[in-house]
Amino acid sequence: MTVTTLLPQPDTRTGRDRLEVLTALISAPSFDPLFRPDIIKVPPNHPVYRWNCLSADCDRSTMGHGDLCSSHEMLWRDHRDRGGTRAEFLRTAPSVGPGDGVEQRTCGICPERPARHLTLELCQYHEFRWYNHRGRRDGDADFDSWLLDQHPLPGFHSCRVQVCPEVADSPLGLCFRHERRYRRHGRPGGATLPSQWGTRYGRRGLVAPVSYEDEHAFERWCASAVAVLRPAQVNLRGLHPLLQAEIKWGMFAYTQKAHGRWELVT
Structure with a gap:
């Protein structure tokens, strides 16, 4: 809310x-x-x-005025139509993973960066590294062993939207959801990062510069943008x-x- x-x-x-x-x-x-x-x-x-959803260990939000998330609501209706009971469903309902609305989580490797992959709890950089590592081994790679060789990277500080409590997802200074909203609003102030900034700067330990058409307009947007729904x-x-x-x-x-x-x- x-x-x-x-x-x-x-x-x-x-x-x-x-x-x-x-x-x-x-x-x-x-x-x-x-x-x-x-x-x-x-x-x-x-x-x-x-x-939260009534199903055990589900951290997704409920749908409407019900007591199940949308995924478990669909599973429950299918279970009910096959003659199953509510109690039986709640006892055996499978996990459906984290939803988009859950609170921001930190990367399991970089405590100052948000996790982009919520199930693996990896930031965008380490998610790329994991899938690249797994791809070179035709999918036959041990995640826990790979973790031992990874090193944390510095974060991007707090989201610059004044009412937002989350941490930034990139050098632009916005959390993932506010960065997505910023693009939908037409990028007021024209704040941009260099192309392929992750490869050219981030993976070399360099700070990617942010350029602006009008930095004050960007700051005004950050001051007026509303919080994301959690x-x-x-x-x-x-x-x-x-x-x-x-x-x-x-x-x-x-x-x-x-x-x-x-x-x-x-």
């Missing part, structure tokens, strides 16, 4: 008083610390804000402090009474 818009609010005495009260309540020992950060990360199987996150960065406090208190207060499940994936 991403919260990104706020209508202008006058900084009235009433608003300041309300913020002071909410700040005190949020700082109290009885307040669940889960809801204090500006980026609230909801763990799997949360009793109120459950976002089902397990409520991103409050960039909001007015009063609105941040109201959402934090509201989410906590909802957990303190009898209720149904509140969907985060909206």
